[in-house]
Amino acid sequence: MPCKFMHCCGVANKKWITFQHLNFLKRMYVTQYNKDLSQQAKPKTDPVAPPFLEKKHLGQEKTVIREIRPVSPLHPSLSETSNRNEFKAVNSAAVVEDLATAGGVESKEEKQWKEMKLQLDDLPGILARLSKIKLTALVVSTASAGFAIAPVPFDLTCFLLTSIGTGLASCAANSINQFFEVPFDSNMNRTKNRPLVRGQISPLLAVSFAASCAVPGIALLTLGVNPLTGALGAFNIFLYTCCYTPMKRMSIVNTWVGAVVGAIPPIMGWTAATGSLDAGALLLGGILYSWQFPHFNALSWGLREDYSRGGYCMMSVTHPAMCRRVALRHCLALIGLSTMAPILNVTTWNFPLISLPINLYISYLGFRFYRDADRSSSRKLFFCSLWHLPMLLLLMLTCKKSLLEKEDKSELLS
């Protein structure tokens, strides 16, 4: 062994490899079998149910034997006498082969080190991920739905300003959320590839980006649409970043706060169109509020391990029965709220009728989740919620009470 050590130090010009490293790696990863070197690697096990939005499959824990291509040994430094040369050559060749393979594994780890230099080409992609662009798009579409369902003639300019303003506000809120949660995101499978976690962007830049979205966004809403919408937007950013995000680690009440955050965008759309906070706006907000529960509670059911380890206070971990009960309750509430729509003159009576099948279906899945309390029922409920909401809003739009009808009615009454 000391002999090998001397050879290591003598032959290796890759100074970062020490004897300890070499041996450790050889034991763990490199095995010799029939003169072929193989690498025994365990694929990193997914400790938790796969994140719903990322389609990874839960791998069985097994080792994978991969063959390493033989690396040609470095030319060994030879000493004078031929016998000793031969002995040394054989020995150092063997050692160098080990070194080369160990060096291969080491340099693989070294390749994973990245320079923290901002690449301008990557910046749009990085900012898109920082602002959770897909979620922002969904938020903007709920605000647009609120705008479209509001009982006023459609104004395209106002619509575009509302959409852009809401989008900017959402980008800002999401960026701040990621800025706050770097170490927690690092520890959860679902979020470990976010830009701040990977060091693709500095915290300062993230905050600057958030500010440069928030200010124009809120200004656009306040000045270009109306102050009420602007105020709602600013309030929502505050609620999400300063209430919901820290509360996630303090109390399960965060879920209810988060549901309000989700309910505000359609209200903003409505107030942007009408200029006032009507009962219809609150109904739309109520529908989004109730929808959040089956959506989020089902999602959180599969993330319990990550939440527990990361210190997140979620119903699914602390009060699992309540988690399922609340999800079911709000599925049923959606039926009730859909029935309120014609009463508040938002839609015709067609709406509660044609939305009944999808509302009953989601309630059925909610019931299954409540009863079975397993991964498959939670996943079914979650995926259902993803198409249920856009469909519901679309049906609402198609069943919208036309303005002509309203005018006729008011003429009849007067």
Added chain:
Amino acid sequence: MAAAAPAAGAGPRVWAGTRRCFSRAAGSGLLAAERGHEPESRASSFCPPAHSCNDWIGPPDRHSNLRPIVFHIPKNESPLGRRLREFRQETQVWNQQFWASQNVSFRKGKEEFVYSRLKAKGLERKDETGQKITLSAEEMADFYKDFLSKNFKKHVCYNREWYKRNFTITFLMGQVAFERAWRRLGWKKTKVGN
């Protein structure tokens, strides 16, 4: 807390032989000691290339899942810049210690829980094929709830500290960026003046 940055100019030499210094938050075992760093538990022997002027970020740590950063020490580092770098380094070490211990205790606790549950069922830890038997998520739920409540106070303290540090780092970054821009503006003015 170990591994404070060596004084500029007196740090470890990089292979090209230039006196460029990189402070390391989590040194390697033998290698760090050879280089005059305090060895820590991690076996990271990465050394950034000598010509690089930026920080370097590594793969997630095995225990803490946090990505270590090797901070670059610029030649003309201002006192403010140095304060920022040292604070970031200190925060990194603090974060590393917290999450490494957190994750290790989680894994240990999980292992013990699974073992005790299997024992109660009359089963061994591994089945006939040698595979470890795992419990379903429903059976693990008791452990998750218990672990979360046990560590709640720890997390509350950590959160408070983390928010403070995060804000401080970002604020210092802003100050350093402003200082750099100011300096550059000052040089430009003298150039124009000349």
